[in-house]
Amino acid sequence: MTLRIRVSTKAVNFHERKQQHIELGYRIEDERTIPVNGLCSFIAVKEEPPMDVLDDASAAEAKTGEPQI
Numbered sequence: 001m002t003l004r005i006r007v008s009t010k011a012v013n014f015h016e017r018k019q020q021h022i023e024l025g026y027r028i029e030d031e032r033t034i035p036v037n038g039l040c041s042f043i044a045v046k047e048e049p050p051m052d053v054l055d056d057a058s059a060a061e062a063k064t065g066e067p068q069i
Contacts, residue, residue, distance in 0.1 A: 001048045008041040018042055 009017045011033075018028055026044035033040055 001050055003046045003048060005044050006041055007044055008039045010038060011035045011040050014040040014042075 007017055007021065014033065018031075021042075021044040022028060024046075026046045029043040029045055031040075031042045
């Protein structure tokens with residue numbers, strides 16, 4: 001699953017906010033460094049592995065011995 005968010009921030013905070021998202025594992029796309037109405041923006045993209053609910057329930061059942069519904 002891909003998570004895409006547009007981050008809008010004041011121009012003075014642009015590089016700091018971008019760095020924060022990079023540290024959290026996001027890839028940065030579509031940087032808009034020229035302020036429009038006082039805000040710059042970028043798109044932060046993060047690839048999340050698909051969550052397998054059945055595997056999580058099976059693991060919980062194996063630990064507790066009780067069915068997880």
